[in-house]
Amino acid sequence: MKKRTALKSKESYEDTWNDALKIMQSDIINKDKHLIDILDNLLKNKVHKRFEKKFFRDFHKKLGIPMKRNQLPRERLVVQNGEYRIVPLNTILDYNFIDILAEFVQEKENQLDYVIELGSGIGINLFLLAYKLEPALRKRLRFFSCEFTDSGRKACQELLKLRDEFPMSIEYFDYYKPDFSFLSPKKNVLFITAHSIEQIPQIDRAVFTEMLEVSNQCYCYHAEPVGWQYDEAVASQRLHLKPSHWKENRSKFRHRLEKIDRWTFSRFGIGVVNIGGKFGIDIEKSDIGRSDKVSTNAAMYSFAKDYNANLVAVLKEMQSEGLIKIDTEMINLYGKNPFNPTSLISWHKIGV
Numbered sequence: 388m389k390k391r392t393a394l395k396s397k398e399s400y401e402d403t404w405n406d407a408l409k410i411m412q413s414d415i416i417n418k419d420k421h422l423i424d425i426l427d428n429l430l431k432n433k434v435h436k437r438f439e440k441k442f443f444r445d446f447h448k449k450l451g452i453p454m455k456r457n458q459l460p461r462e463r464l465v466v467q468n469g470e471y472r473i474v475p476l477n478t479i480l481d482y483n484f485i486d487i488l489a490e491f492v493q494e495k496e497n498q499l500d501y502v503i504e505l506g507s508g509i510g511i512n513l514f515l516l517a518y519k520l521e522p523a524l525r526k527r528l529r530f531f532s533c534e535f536t537d538s539g540r541k542a543c544q545e546l547l548k549l550r551d552e553f554p555m556s557i558e559y560f561d562y563y564k565p566d567f568s569f570l571s572p573k574k575n576v577l578f579i580t581a582h583s584i585e586q587i588p589q590i591d592r593a594v595f596t597e598m599l600e601v602s603n604q605c606y607c608y609h610a611e612p613v614g615w616q617y618d619e620a621v622a623s624q625r626l627h628l629k630p631s632h633w634k635e636n637r638s639k640f641r642h643r644l645e646k647i648d649r650w651t652f653s654r655f656g657i658g659v660v661n662i663g664g665k666f667g668i669d670i671e672k673s674d675i676g677r678s679d680k681v682s683t684n685a686a687m688y689s690f691a692k693d694y695n696a697n698l699v700a701v702l703k704e705m706q707s708e709g710l711i712k713i714d715t716e717m718i719n720l721y722g723k724n725p726f727n728p729t730s731l732i733s734w735h736k737i738g739v
Contacts, residue, residue: 391693393563396586397536404509404538408545415545422549423518426511430479434723435459446663450672464670466722469614469678471670480721480729484581484610485512487731489519491608492577496524498604500574503531505560505594506583510534510543513579517553526552531570533560562587565594567601576602581610582729585694592701599710605736609698614719614730615686616699625686625696632667632690666691668726681719681728688726702734712737 410432414425437443438459448454452462452473462473465480492499504513510532517525532555534540540557547555558569562584570576578598584590599605615621663670667687674680689696705711715733722728 391586391588393535393561400508400536400586401538404536404542407509408538408542411542411546415549422514422546425546425549426514427479429511430481431477434463434476434479437463437724442662442665445661446668446670449661449663449670450675464675464725466681466719466725466728468721469681469719471675471677471681471725473675480723481512482515483721484608484729484731485515485519488512488516488579488608491606491733492516492520492528493524495577495606498575499528499577499606501529501531501570501576502579503533503570503576504579504581505533506562506580506586507532507534507543508536508539508583510546510555510557512581513555514546514550514553517550517555526554528554530555531558532556533558535559535561562590562594565597567597570601572601573603575604576606578605578607579610580607582612582727584609584611584698585727587695588693589697590695590701592705595701595705595711599736602736607734608715609732610729611695611698611732612685612689612722612727612729613695613698613732614728615682615689616696617716617718617730618682618686621682621686622696624683625690628667628687628690666726670725678719681722681725684726685719685722685728692727694727699732702732706734709737711735 407429411425411429414420414428444454447460447464450464450473452460452464454460459476461476463476465472465474465478467474467480492502502513502516504510507513513530513532517530520528530553532540532543534543534557540559543557547553547557556569560566576598598607615625668684669680670684702711702713706713711734713732713734715731717731719728720731
């Protein structure tokens with residue numbers, strides 16, 4: 388397992404957002420195409436691309452979902468409300484978060500000046516959220532798309548050209564060196580993060596301290612894959628794992644066979660070795676409709692990817708110090724990647 392660093396994440400996501408822009412390019416050129424339709428197509432494409440990976444195809448086969456070479460399945464495994472579920476392939480779970488945000492913004496419409504997403508990528512969440520709001524409210528609020536990668540900010544700029552009336556600023560932001568100097572001080576702010584703190588193995592509470600200091604009233608919604616952090620037994624199990632723990636019981640012959648199989652799959656789309664248990668994932672047909680293994684599998688996946696391991700602890704610590712009040716904790720609410728499910732945590736600043 389390679390440690391996740393700022394450079395490693397940046398290199399990966401520079402490619403991710405460049406690819407996203409290429410996928411959207413023809414739609415962007417088509418002036419009749421609505422921005423929301425462009426983004427919906429992108430989200431579906433991201434779902435489809437998962438099935439280019441042998442791991443995803445193999446565990447779906449294990450669950451009895453038909454898989455044919457060069458064809459997408461009709462269904463896929465997700466997490467919904469803490470349980471494994473089978474849904475139609477093109478079900479877009481991202482809209483769950485957007486609906487919750489839109490309801491909150493409309494509820495607080497007279498108490499907000501800025502909506503800011505940290506680690507915003509191409510700004511997709513902000514665009515979708517703005518589309519859900521009443522036009523007058525959308526125009527009154529100022530949106531900030533704050534992103535680390537050059538390609539993410541570039542793609543966001545291209546999308547912004549399609550919505551002239553949309554008051555959005557695109558800013559550079561680094562979780563490791565948080566700087567909010569681009570903001571006017573003492574505004575009422577809603578901060579959003581969505582699978583961006585995920586990329587920071589150990590988040591420094593300085594990020595949140597800066598958020599509190601730059602704002603008058605501060606609200607925050609995190610959509611992050613941290614549900615396993617609430618389960619002490621699972622968190623302890625993860626803490627004692629060794630790198631490549633899932634390979635420990637495999638013979639040298641099995642390792643070599645898997646390597647050959649990965650090559651034939653990448654070259655010809657054909658593979659015979661089942662790697663559905665990669666990362667230590669344990670999933671069976673009998674787990675559908677149940678929650679037992681959701682956090683355990685998420686912890687295994689998180690460990691293999693070196694994803695965040697301390698967001699919940701940091702927020703709980705800040706709450707115990709009377710700095711913030713945690714309002715919502717919806718554990719493993721949904722998971723488009725069933726082994727990296729999103730939990731929703733919201734909080735607000737105390738002492739204003």
